[in-house]
Amino acid sequence: MESEFQNRKSNRQNVLLKSKIDVGSYYFEALAYDLSLSGAKIKLNLPLERGSDFVISFRDSKHIPSKVSWVKNGFMGLEFKYSPDRVKSIFGSLGERLE
Secondary structure (H helix, E strand, C coil), X not given: CHHHHHCCCCCCEEEEEEEEEEECCEEEEEEEEEECCCEEEEECCCCCCCCCEEXXXXXXXXXXEEEEEEEECCEEEEXXXXXXXXXXXXXXXXXXXXX
């Protein structure tokens, strides 16, 4: 997991945001612990494999296609499939703090 931290492309903001994971026709509750313009660290009680695709939503209106980049101890690192500029506009003022 150390290499994931070294390869970060943008700043991280510690957060505690409820989120929902959409995997096909199933939805699961998750909690985001940190956020950047390129991805997030989330806690999810579901074993998704590295490379799995899904849509994560924050505050029921911010839907972002994502991919699992790492899994460890019940946490997952995810990579947003949208560009950093698009993620920044989705998050508004929070996105401004992630630059």
